[in-house]
Structures are given as C-alpha cells and as structure tokens.
Amino acid sequence: HPSSSPPHPTGHCPMSGFMTAPNGCPVSPEAADFDPFESAYQLDPPEALRWSRDQEPVFYSPKLGYWVVSRYADVKEIFRDNQVFSPAIALEKITPVSQEAQDTLKRYNYAMNRTLVNEDEPAHMERRRALMESFTLDELKHHEPMLQSLTQEYLDRIIDKGEADLVDEMLWEIPLTVALHFLGIPEEDMDTLREYSIAHTVNTWGRPSKEEQVAVAEAVGKFWQYAGKVLEKMRQDPSGHGWMKYAIRMQKELPDIVTDSYLHSMMMAGIVAAHETTAHASANMFRLLLENREVWDDICGNPALIPNAVEECLRYSGSVAAWRRIATADTRIGDTEIPKGSKLLIISASANHDDRHFENPDDLDIYRDNTTDHLTFGYGAHQCMGKNLARMEMRIFLEAFTRRLPQLELVPDQTFTFVPNTSFRGPEHLWVRWDQRQNPERRDPDILNRVHTFTIGAPTPNDAARPVRVADVVVEAEGVIRLVLEDPRGRMLPRWSPGAHIDVVVGDFARKYSLCGDPEDPYRLQVSVLKEAAGRGGSAFIHETVKAGSLIKIRGLKNHFRLDETADSYLLIAGGIGITPIIAMADRLKHLGKDYTIHYCGRARETMAFLSRLERDHGDRLHLYPANENRRLTLSSVVRKGNAAQIYACGPERLLDALEDVTSDHPETLHIEHFTATGAVLDPTREIGFDVVLTDSELTVHVAPDQTVLQALRAVGADIPSDCEEGLCGTCEVAVVAGDIDHRDKVLTASERAQNRRMMTCCSRANEGKIFLAI
Ligand code: HEM
DSSP, X not given: OOTTSOOOOSEEOTTTSSEEOTTSOBOOHHHHHOOTTSHHHHHOHHHHTHHHHHHOSEEEETTTTEEEEOSHHHHHHHHHOTTTEEOTTTTSOSSOOOHHHHHHHHHTTOOOOOOSTTOOTTHHHHHHHHTOGGGSHHHHHTTHHHHHHHHHHHHHHHTXXXXXXXXXXXXXXXHHHHHHHHHTOOSOOHHHHHHHHHHHHHHHHBOOOHHHHHHHHHHHHHHHHHHHHHHHHHHHOOOSSOHHXXXXXXXXXXXXXXXXXXXXXXXXHHXXXXXXXXXXXXXXXXHHXXXXXXXXXXXXXOGGGHHHHHHHHHHHSOSBOOEEEEESSSEEETTEEEOXXXXXXXXXXXXXXXXXXXXXXXXXXXXXXXXXXXXXXXXXXXXXXXXXXXXXXXXXXXXXXXXXXXXXXXXXXXXXOOOOBSSBOOOSOOEEEOOGGXXXXXXXXXXXXXXXXXXXXXXXXXXXXXXXXXXXXXEEETTEEEEEEEOTTSOOOOOOOTTOEEEEXXXXXXXXXXXXXXXXXXXXXXXXXEOOSSSSSHHHHHHHHOOTTOEEEEEEEEOSSOOOTTXXXXXXXXXXXXXXXXXXXXXXXXXXXXXXXXXEEESOGGGOTTHHHHHHHHGGGEEEEEGGGTOOOOHHHHSOTTOOOEEEEESOHHHHHHHHHHTTTSGGGEEEEOOOOSSOOOOTTTOOOEEEEETTTTEEEEEOTTSOHHHHHHHTTOOOOOSSSXXXXXXXXXXXXXXXXXXXXXXSOHHHHHHTOEEETTTOEEEEEEEEEOO
C-alpha cells in the first residue's frame, strides 16, 4: 500500500475475510484479540506481547484503535523521532469520556493543558531547557537527607510488626511526599491527593465504566482545583527550593514560555509524574527481588550492587509499561505502512524484553551491564527528567530494607491486583512478612548508622561486576591458559552465543576475552588468555596470580561479533589467540550442519591453542598455517571474489587490515573482532575541541581537547553506558546523524565507518566542525 494513500477505516478485507487495519492490511487473529485492559497484559506485559515481538512487531489493535509496537529498535526509534511521532496524545484519555463525566469536569473548570511530556517542538524544548535546573545532580542532592530520614521513619513504624502491606504503609506515601517536596508543595491533604492521583490514572490510561467515569471526573476535578489553590499560595512567596517555585520565578523571566495555563497543568501532571511512577516502580522492584531470593540475598550481602539492581528492575518490570505517540505524517515502522494520524501504543515493557537487544532478556540479572538501555524512562527529547530522582528513591528504599530487614519475604499465595490501564503498572498491595525477632538491629543497633550511599545518576559498569570462582586453569598451548569459571554459589551463569565476550576485571581495569567452550553448559564460562609481553600487564597478572579456586570478577556478557546463522557458507579465519571466538563459531556451524572452513595461523604449533580439539572436531574443515613450518595463509586466494561466504575473523591487526583490503569490494561479508586498541589514548596537546549537537535532546555540548565525547555527554546527564573505554567493546556506541567523524575504535568495520551511522564515544572524535548525534 503506497504511503500516500489516505487512511482506510477498519473494515473487512474482501480478499482474506480478515478485518483490515487503517493501512488496508489484514488484522491477524492475535492482533484482533489483543486487549491491554485484560489480565494477561496487566500481569505480564512483555509475556503478553511475546507473540508480537516474534511474529508481528507492529500491529493494529481494533479493540484499542491504536497501532501497537513491541520491539526494542522500533520503540526507541519512535521515542527518538518526536517530530514524525508526536507525543501530543501522551496524556489523552485512552477511553472516550461520557457526556456526564465531561459535564462534571466542566463544573470544576477543568482545563488541563499540554505540559512537557505531551508538548510538541519547538515549545517543548524551550520549556524543558527553562525548567531543567531543578533536575541537575547538584540540585537533587538537596532531597537526599529528607528521603533518608523519611525512609527510616516509615521503616521504624513497621519494623517490629512482622507483616506489612508495603504499598499502603510506605511505598505509596514516601514518593508522594518526595514529589510534593520536589515541587515545593506543602505536605497537607495527603489522603485526598492519594485518591485524586489514582483517579487521574484511571481518567487518563484506564477503562472506567460509565458510572465510574463520573466518580473519577469528580476526583479529577477536585484535584484540578486543589492544584490551582496551591499554585496561588505559592505565588505569594515563590522563594526557596522546589520545582514549581522555580517555575513561578522563571515565569517572570520567560512569560511566553512558562505560561499560567502551563503552570496549573504542570502542578497536577507533575505530582503524578513524580509520584505514581516511582511508587509503582518501587513496589514492582520489591516484588521482583523477593520472588528471586538469590538476587535479594546477593544485594543484602553487597549493597554496592543496588544501583544496577534498581536499573535491572526498571528494565524487567518497570512502572511505565507503554507510552503513546501520534504519527504526524504518512510513515513506516519497519515494513509496516503507518498512515498520518495513526495513534501508537509503544510498549516499552516489551522492548525491554527484546532478545534482539538484551541477552537472555527474561532472566533477572543484576550484573547485566547494558541494563540502563531500558526504555522505561522513554528516550530522546522527552526522556524522563526525573529519572535520577526516581533512581535515588528506589536505591534508598532498597538499601534500607536489605540492611534492616534482610529476612524479608513475600506473604505467599497473595494475588496481585492492578488498576487496569495501559501504561502505569504496579501492584495495588504488596504483602510482606518477616520474623521480627531476627531483626539484625536487635543484636547490633549500629546497623542503623551503617547507611550505604550512592552517587546520583546512572549506574557505572563497576556497579555490575559479577564474582566468579576459577574452577580450573588448563594450559592450552605455550603462553595460553584456559580459565573455567563458575558461580561461587553454584548458580547458573548467563547463557552465551558464539562471538560473545566477557571482561575479566584485573585491579583497576578490565580485559576483554571471548568465550569458548560449551554454550549449552549453564554453569560454566570459559575464556583463554594469552600472556602478552606488551600491554598493561593484565594478561601477565592473570597468568601469574589466577589459580584454580581463585575468586575473580567479570563484567558482561556482550556480543559484538554475532554469528549470522542464516548464511550458506562461512570462512572462519583466526590468528593466534583469535581462535577463541572462532572455535565457538565452528562448533555452532557444525551443529547447524553449515558449510564452513577454518584457516588458523600461528607462530608454531606449540603456541597454537586448541589444536587437538580442532583436529578432532573439525579436522576435515581445518587448514593450519604455523609460520615456522613455512606455511603461509594467502588471503587473496582464500577469499575468492564473488564468493558469497560470510567471513568471520579474529586475530592480530595486520591480519585484519589485510582482510579488509582483500574484501574492499564486498565489505559487507567481513565480520571482525579486534584485540587491541591503538587510538584510544587521548593526548590533549594534539587534540582539538569541537561541538556535538544532540539532535534528539536538542542540546549542543562542547567537547574540550582533554575530554572524550563520552565524558562530555555524561556531564550533561546523558546515560551512555561504557565499558572498556578503549574503543574495543562497542558499549558506548551512539548513532551518528551527520558530521565528519574521526573513527578511532576497533569495533566498526571499514564499511560501517563509510556508512557514517555509528560512532564509539569513548575514543572517536570530530575531524573538524560540528558532529550531530542522535541522542
Ligand atoms: C517523562 C517515566 C519518575 C518527571 C517521562 C516519560 C516516561 C517517564 C516514560 C516520557 C518519556 C518520553 O516521552 O520519552 C518515569 C518513570 C519514573 C519516573 C518510570 C519512575 C520510576 C519521574 C519523577 C519525576 C518525573 C520522579 C519528577 C520529579 C518527568 C517529567 C517528564 C517525564 C517532567 C516530561 C519530560 C519531557 O517531556 O521533556 N517519565 N518517570 N518522572 N517525567 Fe518521568
């Protein structure tokens, strides 16, 4: 269907007998059945959308009248492009309102206008910039002591009870109080506000019955009036901390940007934005962690894990499951034509469980190192401004409970209920119990003082280091050992696929090692380590100090060297220790019955790891090139032009450079993995400063000569994960919109560099002029 065709109403497709979507395509039976107000979606949104992620990532839901989007890349792209996918409907009532309810709202002069979250450009960004100040890390620090003492106070109230509904007795009220503090509102009428804000959720995202609609409208109307009164009170003296007070002061400077109607709407929307989101997220977090006892115990034993654990809970079971956008032009998402005017429900909860982005997404893994990529806070120009306040609250709650009530457990067999709605998700009640006689502070009152604090902002990679025990050290060849790693408590380790790597943490830095061994073995990970004479001494340190039984830490895992299993034939090329990922690929291809050959070069047979295993398992596919036997690999003859084979290679730089040369007219067939970085060291005397324009956030950031792009982006609050910070691992990759990039990493191939679509922010820079990044 051409994209210029006008939207069709839903109807029946005469050809197929199916119902048709507004783009004229048939609606599948699964799409026709989809109902986000039913319990399957309420209980487990990612599971309810699994079929869609796998079969139909963009579908039209006739019951909802929305297009539903479920995959990570699509959801992120829609968040990113807030021009084509306008947020104007983000707070629109998802269920049309009855006349009676409308009349009720009118009686209260309800006039909720656009706030920030549903405002279009350029007005949105002008306001966002004008009101950003209260969210800076320094400003947020002011709220920390209040939050600590509130948490302690609420916990004191229940600590000796032995049983509590965490939502009713704590998790609802503290975020509400914090929200009020943050906005600068007096702490009164809390119970009324509680009723109001539930009504607001049902009003916006729920499906109330006709009778409920009127009751909801009453509460919403009162909420609106209350917000107006408080605003008037604040106007009399807008001095001091608080976002609303700051906004009132800004109104004097920028009256056209911070308007009256905006202030009133923001007052109401601000309470909801800051309160319910965080209350639900905290309840989801406690439920999830207590359902995964081992994870809870890990955190009790090591509070340093808390920042990453909070992030993983936001990914796994966030409080905002879906968000809305409207298409302002005919467009397409993936292969699906989307007519102008289409409404979209983008399911971030499903995106967060997309295995195209997250390894083993259905495992709760607090050691996951790309968990901050989750979309629970949205993404781009509208990304949640309060994310660091929410993180701070959740961290403080979790820290207090794991310190003071490590024996906490869920009351068994409780049924969780949710306020039915598409977007805000959290249990209405969460019953927990504990044996109060076991409270650690009864034995050791000093526990109350041993508060662990955290740096405000996104977690760092070190927050996610995973302890492992070295089960065995096997000499594989001269200078090469293979480490067999297992969980110290005998638990399963993350599953991996060929090409994946982990980082072994050695002292202050981490070294990247590809995995080999049996991917089907859930209890062991294996890496092989070559003792390198040059370098920072990481490999020598491992050779000299790591023994069977040693406890070490790893980070990851990640796969930037993923095997495309759909090709017909493969050429696997390894130099030296580069055999590690290659042998894992060979094992997999053999298992799949694919056509492959292995070309393996090394100095001498004694130095070449895995020889006997390769000969045993892949003998008929194996070509060996020990240099001391005068056997040389001639790449041009192995890589025949026009041969469709996919080439996977790992080894020394000169081998990979030569391969890039011989494949220069078909670069898309080459996939390589580097070991060493050459361009990652920053010499400020030789660098230039330059500007980076963040097109999604509409900010310009200056990168000084002594700064990396990554450092400059983090300084303005962008959550860019990073890892090796040497241009090797690919973690800090961002999308490039335009600009002359000086690529210094070892992740991108020549053809990827030429496409100019991605860059690694830890080391790559601008050659000259501005560069434009999609952040
Ligand atoms: C926007 C989620 C906590 C203030 C958003 C958006 C989401 C979200 C999904 C829309 C993002 C987009 O369109 O890309 C959450 C979650 C929270 C949370 C899951 C808790 C876990 C907070 C807190 C505050 C806050 C505590 C305030 C103190 C805002 C504001 C916006 C926003 C002002 C509008 C930003 C804009 O449109 O420019 N949030 N939020 N949020 N959030 Fe949050």
